[in-house]
Amino acid sequence: MRKYSVFAVVREAMRGHKGWEAQWASPEPRKEYDAIIVGGGGHGLGAAYYLAKEHGITNVAVLEKGWIGGGNTGRNTTIIRSNYLYEESMDIYEHALKLWEGLSQDLNYNVMYSPRGVMMLSHNIHDQQSFKRHVHANRLYGIDNEWLTPEQAKAYCPPLDIAKTARYPINGAALQRRGGTARHDAVAWGYARGASDRGVHIIQNCEVTAIRRGPDGVVIGVDTNRGFIGAKKIGVSAAGHTSVIMNMADVRVPLQSSPLQALVSEPLKPIFPCVVMSNTVHAYISQSDKGELVIGAGTDQYNSYSQTGGIQIIEHTLDAICELFPMFRRVKMMRQWGGIVDNTPDRSAIQGVTPVPGLFVNCGWGTGGFKATPGSAHLFAHLIARGEPHRLAAGLTLDRFRTGRLIDEAAAAAVAH
Amino acid sequence: MLLIYCPYCEEERSELEFRGAGDAHIARSTNIAAISDEEFEAYFFLRENPKGMIFERWRHIHGCGRFFNAARDTVSDRFVKTYKAGEPKPDLHPAPATAATVETYEALEGDAQ
Numbered sequence: 001m002r003k004y005s006v007f008a009v010v011r012e013a014m015r016g017h018k019g020w021e022a023q024w025a026s027p028e029p030r031k032e033y034d035a036i037i038v039g040g041g042g043h044g045l046g047a048a049y050y051l052a053k054e055h056g057i058t059n060v061a062v063l064e065k066g067w068i069g070g071g072n073t074g075r076n077t078t079i080i081r082s083n084y085l086y087e088e089s090m091d092i093y094e095h096a097l098k099l100w101e102g103l104s105q106d107l108n109y110n111v112m113y114s115p116r117g118v119m120m121l122s123h124n125i126h127d128q129q130s131f132k133r134h135v136h137a138n139r140l141y142g143i144d145n146e147w148l149t150p151e152q153a154k155a156y157c158p159p160l161d162i163a164k165t166a167r168y169p170i171n172g173a174a175l176q177r178r179g180g181t182a183r184h185d186a187v188a189w190g191y192a193r194g195a196s197d198r199g200v201h202i203i204q205n206c207e208v209t210a211i212r213r214g215p216d217g218v219v220i221g222v223d224t225n226r227g228f229i230g231a232k233k234i235g236v237s238a239a240g241h242t243s244v245i246m247n248m249a250d251v252r253v254p255l256q257s258s259p260l261q262a263l264v265s266e267p268l269k270p271i272f273p274c275v276v277m278s279n280t281v282h283a284y285i286s287q288s289d290k291g292e293l294v295i296g297a298g299t300d301q302y303n304s305y306s307q308t309g310g311i312q313i314i315e316h317t318l319d320a321i322c323e324l325f326p327m328f329r330r331v332k333m334m335r336q337w338g339g340i341v342d343n344t345p346d347r348s349a350i351q352g353v354t355p356v357p358g359l360f361v362n363c364g365w366g367t368g369g370f371k372a373t374p375g376s377a378h379l380f381a382h383l384i385a386r387g388e389p390h391r392l393a394a395g396l397t398l399d400r401f402r403t404g405r406l407i408d409e410a411a412a413a414a415v416a417h
Numbered sequence: 418m419l420l421i422y423c424p425y426c427e428e429e430r431s432e433l434e435f436r437g438a439g440d441a442h443i444a445r446s447t448n449i450a451a452i453s454d455e456e457f458e459a460y461f462f463l464r465e466n467p468k469g470m471i472f473e474r475w476r477h478i479h480g481c482g483r484f485f486n487a488a489r490d491t492v493s494d495r496f497v498k499t500y501k502a503g504e505p506k507p508d509l510h511p512a513p514a515t516a517a518t519v520e521t522y523e524a525l526e527g528d529a530q
Contacts (some may be wrong), residue, residue: 110495126445241468243466243467243468244467252459252463253463254458254462254463254464255465256466257466257491301436302419302437302473302494303473303491304494305491305492306491306492306493306494310418312418401458401461401462401463402454402455402458403454404454
């Protein structure tokens with residue numbers, strides 16, 4: 001792999017950009033691998049990268065039904081933060097945030113991590129109490145999070161309307177300054193390039209149709225549209241389609257898949273300096289480096305694999321955006337799309353062993369999986385390599401819905417996050 | 418936005434009038450205190466999440482207010498059937514009409530006339 005650097009840019013500029021090589025190889029699948037990862041999103045590609053880099057397991061294939069990064073990795077609003085309430089969540093999201101901070105250097109790939117701050121608006125007493133509880137919990141745990149008055153919030157994000165007569169008045173905000181955004185495609189491509197360079201096979205347009213198990217119940221491989229591929233370890237990291245894959249091994253997972261929508265505006269000059277989220281009126285907004293306002297809407301109320309979502313959902317979000325930021329009322333929206341998110345009953349992720357030996361699962365990241373990508377991938381690689389979870393992911397087990405040890409971020413946030 | 422046929426009002430109405438209420442045909446154990454943790458998990462947390470035919474409850478909350486059941490294809494979001502609460506689960510093919518993402522009306526119904 002040729003390293004990317006300013007010298008590479010100059011060199012290629014001198015010779016008509018003819019020397020850039022493909023970022024990852026597209027090999028024919030082998031008959032057998034040490035480990036297979038089902039799902040070529042950020043989490044799956046990242047897990048393959050860390051398996052190769054940190055655990056020395058390079059005989060790995062990532063099987064992707066479509067194209068890499070074409071699912072939720074390429075469909076989210078790229079928000080990164082770690083200000084969750086429970087220790088299990090803080091552990092993994094803070095682990096991810098720390099990896100985000102050095103990811104571009106680690107991958108030699110500019111993932112455009114931008115710690116521009118994530119500000120969560122408080123609209124009422126309940127919000128205020130809940131956010132202050134988050135702020136205190138985070139700071140006790142060594143995670144930055146601070147409380148802002150409405151005036152401080154306005155100073156941090158000038159387009160915000162803090163008038164007392166506003167339709168959704170604001171009584172404060174919680175700000176995580178290290179939070180921000182990153183470029184989603186670059187995350188998938190950067191991990192793919194790093195993994196491929198270390199010998200991982202990235203196999204696109206390869207749909208898993210069955211998981212095969214030996215007489216003792218241990219996994220022996222998968223059937224795909226490109227034939228049988230053997231492996232003693234299979235990691236499933238298929239986001240909204242996890243239920244479909246896990247059903248192939250007769251494992252029921254407590255997931256419900258539904259569409260989550262996002263949309264972007266026409267490009268504007270730099271106007272919006274941070275990420276603003278309002279859980280209560282349900283709106284997320286930031287501005288991409290291309291100038292588009294990136295807006296996140298809610299999930300539909302029904303299970304679906306349709307990658308679309310209802311118009312009333314985005315209308316509701318745009319209504320809130322226009323009230324919070326009156327200057328955006330006449331901005332035109334350019335594109336809208338949906339991704340299929342896998343929500344668990346407690347709205348915390350599942351990463352762990354399954355009842356089937358050799359089969360591991362990483363799922364349930366729901367509406368907020370992008371921010372976890374490096375952390376989740378790093379810990380999933382540990383799980384697949386060692387066969388047992390890393391300390392930081394030890395609480396995210398699949399069996400917590402039987403034992404009752406829930407990580408109830410749903411109750412903590414009262415919204416999708 | 419979905420168009421949903423309420424079997425009580427006998428009318429197709431917009432999704433805005435309805436509230437989705439999750440899986441249909443879940444029977445609560447009559448001796449809930451005696452069942453095992455596995456059985457409780459299956460009853461309380463595990464839901465069908467099929468890519469294809471799903472059987473779910475809906476409530477016509479801004480209409481007649483009644484609960485009813487529906488069979489719907491989760492790939493196209495198309496309702497195959499709605500039926501009154503208490504009626505048996507219809508015997509319908511579980512596979513989706515198409516496995517590909519349905520983005521247009523034409524993809525499902527053929528050319529618009």
